[in-house]
Amino acid sequence: xxxxxxxxxLFHTEGMNVHESIVVASKRAxxxxxxxxxxxxxxxxxxxxxxxxESEENDINPDxxxxxxxxxxxxxPTDVALQELVDRKLEWRYKEKEEIVVKEEExxxxxxxxxx
Numbered sequence: 355x356x357x358x359x360x361x362x363x364l365f366h367t368e369g370m371n372v373h374e375s376i377v378v379a380s381k382r383a384x385x386x387x388x389x390x391x392x393x394x395x396x397x398x399x400x401x402x403x404x405x406x407x408e409s410e411e412n413d414i415n416p417d418x419x420x421x422x423x424x425x426x427x428x429x430x431p432t433d434v435a436l437q438e439l440v441d442r443k444l445e446w447r448y449k450e451k452e453e454i455v456v457k458e459e460e461x462x463x464x465x466x467x468x469x470x
Contacts, residue, residue, distance in 0.1 A: 378446050382435035397421050
């Protein structure tokens, strides 16, 4: 398996923090990987239910092999996530800022209810 180098200077020229970009891309890659796992398991499950009824135990299922090869040929989740990041298709936000906004709203509501 060949290693694909990534130019980290690209993130600097785009005005992004390199460390932040890596975290965002890794989280997106995990999401993509989970989606692929679910899709793969669903497709294999359909085939295994068919083969169980035919009671084939040790034979290699050609349909299952085709699906495996198809998924191996797809681009890797990390490559897809990095490309989405470079193309500015990903949006992210900070949890801390959301929590602060929620707390401020709760405090404002509490202050309003005390005034009444």
